Amino acid sequence: MKVVFIIPCFNAEKNLDKLVNSVFSQVDDLWSAIFIDDMSTDNTWAKLTDLKNKDPRIEIRKNYEKKYALKNIVEVAREFEKEKNTIIAVIDGDDQLCNNDTVDLLKQCYESGNDVVWTAHRWDINNLNISREMPDNVNPYQWPWCTSHLRTFRSSLMSAVCDDNFKNYKNEWFKRGYDQALMLPLLKCTHRRKYIDKTCYLYNINSVSISDRDWAEKEQISTINFVRSRGFVAKN
Secondary structure (H helix, E strand, C coil): CEEEEEEEECCCHHHHHHHHHHHHCCCCCCEEEEEEECCCCCCHHHHHHHHHCCCCCEEEEECCCCCHHHHHHHHHHHCCCCCCCEEEEECCCCCEECCCCHHHHHHHHHHCCCCEEEEEEEECCCCCCCCCCCCCCCCHHHCCCCCCCCEEEEHHHHHHCCHHHHECCCCCECCCCHHHHHHHHHHHCCCCEEEEEEEEEEECCCCCCCCCHHHHHHHHHHHHHHHHHHCCCCCC
């Protein structure tokens, strides 16, 4: 069982040191991390290049077209969808882990047969945590959002979800609201899901990577409403 962190980054220069240290500080060091620079305009790529040269577990990729987080995550996760013992764990470039046992906790849950696992988290401004358990017998699309913020899943589960779930009616990839756009289809495909009631993720709500927060919030609400009202899109 291995953990692959997928870390999409946009103008994450100021937070990268904290993020990287939070991953390097894991007691279980059997992990790898793929950082994707999504056309940053600061020194994110330079910092990632230095990081790559320091540790062989690190892979870095640079986009030459804007993809936003969701498309970056799905494209990389699909590279592992034939592997049954790979755990995909997503960290936003401006956030970080805050529990040194996170990798070990995830492995224990997946070795017990779970397909989707999430943990408690805290916001940087008020320590708020909206994560909690989800009953086995509910439709995730009709249940209040509770599977945030450390989003993890067995990579092979991706094979059950077509890309249409991640796109709008214009066949465009969602730009915001990707937490629910990514996780709801995966949660729909399995009842083997588990919540870890230990705080493992620090969500920096005052992110410096968002230049227009009003637009981002409106786009996020629009995406969430659309995804939930449409429901799961099955493969043809």
